[in-house]
Amino acid sequence: MRDLTMGKFIWLIKIRRCLFIVFCSVASQYAMSADPILDLTCSNRQTVLSLKEVGPLSPFQTRLSGTCKTNSIIALGGYYAQTQTVKSIPGQYVTVVAAATGDPVPYESALSATNCFEPRNCEGYLDVDDTFPYDFMISGITMSTPGFQHIEVSIYGYDRAFSTKFLVGTVLVAYTVVQPACSMNSASHLSLGFGALTSNDFASSQQVAEISLNCTADTQVNVTLVPTQSAVNGSPGVSATTLDGLSMAATWVDSSSAVVFNTPRSFAMSAGTNLIQLGFRPQLNAGSSPVGEFSSQYTLNIVYP
Known part of the structure; x- marks a missing residue:
């Protein structure tokens, strides 16, 4: 019985030594293949x-x-x-x-x-x-x-x-x-509502968008209005709405003149607060009597030093 026990004990020691030798061999191979300096x-x-x-x-x-x-x-x-x-x-x-x-x-x-x-x-x-x-x-x-x-x-x-x-x-x-000559006080998005309209309301129904600029000194700014909907040929300042048969007319409030889309207009700004105003009025297309909701979108670009 003692011989058998001793034999098992010696056999386990041999296995441990064998595993130790294999482990050292793998580690040595890795150490020889890897470079400690990344190049x-x-x-x-x-x-x-x-x-x-x-x-x-x-x-x-x-x-x-x-x-x-x-x-x-x-x-x-x-x-x-x-x-x-x-x-x-x-x-x-x-x-x-x-x-x-x-x-x-x-x-x-x-x-x-x-x-x-x-x-x-x-x-x-x-x-x-x-x-x-x-x-x-x-x-x-x-x-x-x-x-x-x-x-x-x-x-x-x-x-x-x-x-x-x-x-x-x-x-x-x-x-x-660099600090710009002017900064805009108004919100970047403006929404104008016309409420419920009848054909009798179009002639007098106008909403005004007011854009406030604060300038540190007298300066010139260029303002351009770009409609999202298509412009109506032969009608300056008039563009389509999302309702067939109804258009929207845009004017400069200070001069009551029609806006020329995509064309810059120069404004003289003074030091302090300045106001740019645009009027929008819906108008019926000839021979049309549309019914339903409508919207019209524009982008106003203001370029200043």
Whole structure:
């Protein structure tokens, strides 16, 4: 009985030694094949977006894309991360996402499970001379404070095995925020209601849209009215409505003249509050007696320094 017990004990020890030797062999093979320094060759290392002079809180977007070739083995896969600075001050000022998936690129060295060298496979093995594409969208809005701004976004590739990083590319965004001469006090969407109308009401039924502008100094602005519905040929300022047989006439209230669609009209604005008024009056088409609801839409463009 003692011999049998001792035999089992020795047999277990031999198995443990065998497993230990196999494990060491695998670890040694991995250590010899992986490079602790991530080394890539990437085709597009920089994108520059110069917006020149812009208004405060204006949206912008740009792109960094290209292809990287591996100069070292990436045994356990790799992922992307990014850093940002404005005038050398770190922070998160813009949004950085993968263009194809919309997945956000993590800030600094936070581990990513989706933004990977191999899309959504951050554990994918890459051999020397393998290639993989990258494509990032960078979007944001300009600062509200007047003056020059310079944003730098750096996108890095990280090796999961050794946490070493490589600068894939940088995005530089430069602009100067200028305070516009005028700002609009009115809402960006205006709605005018006519209520219930009969044919006797059309001649006197007019609604007036008032657009208020506040200007810091005397200046000229150009105003253009663009109808959504089609303009009526031969009738300046008249466009169709959504009800067959009924049109809408647009006039400048200050001069009682018909609006010439898609053509800028110049207004002299003074320092302080200014008012632009447009009148809208429904009118029946010849020989028509329409019944039902109607609407008519316009876009008013105001261009000022």
